[in-house]
Amino acid sequence: MKEKIRIHLADDHQVLIDGLTNLLNTVEEFEVAGTSLDGENIFEDVTKNNAEILILDISMPKKDGIEVLKEFHQKGFPCKVIILSSYDDLKIIKEVMKLGASGYLTKKCAGENIIEAIEIVHLGQEYFDDSVREKIFNTFTENNPKLNKSITQEDKILSARELEIITLISLEYSGKEISEQLFISTNTVETHRKNIMKKLKTKNTIGLVKYAIKNNLIKS
Structure with missing residues (x-):
């Protein structure tokens, strides 16, 4: 039997975590291994539950997404990280990608794109939703x-x-x-x-x- 892709969800809104959990549970190959409502113990949590993909909100209490990525960068990445954010600010995108994130997904597109994002990142590729990718491309070529x-x-x-x-x-x-x-x-x-x-x-x-x-x- 094929092993499932273990996913950890980190967001400070329980309703969003519940919604994403319900969505991801519809995919047979996925398993939500854990969740976090703040960033304080994410490194320890994903290490313990052997998550392969972390969906990480930028705006988290106690320790925000940038700080979590810096911790991963220093200690070694226990899993691949897809940033989930309300913003498509190019400075933030550039910073998190330099810190080792594998993808960037805006919350307005999360429902329709998160399954594809997880599948692509799990294969070792980078993922950006259409609005983020277009913004990066336009800035590069303007x-x-x-x-x-x-x-x-x-x-x-x-x-x-x-x-x-x-x-x-x-x-x-x-x-x-x-x-x-x-x-x-x-x-x-x-x-x-x-x-x-x-x-x-x-x-x-x-x-x-x-x-x-x-x-x-x-x-x-």
């Missing part, structure tokens, strides 16, 4: 004159994240630059690049650039 600000794609071959990656590759950003600015690992960038090339049946960057121009991702 002053690039070659970017087409009104991106359209008719054939829907690529996912939203793949569209961002192919756009940045076509704008001549290196894998390292994309990794640093989008808060994803270089391995994730390379995985996306390979998947894009496979989908588009192209063998080199020239093919990616041609696709980007054809689909109005960048200006020729």
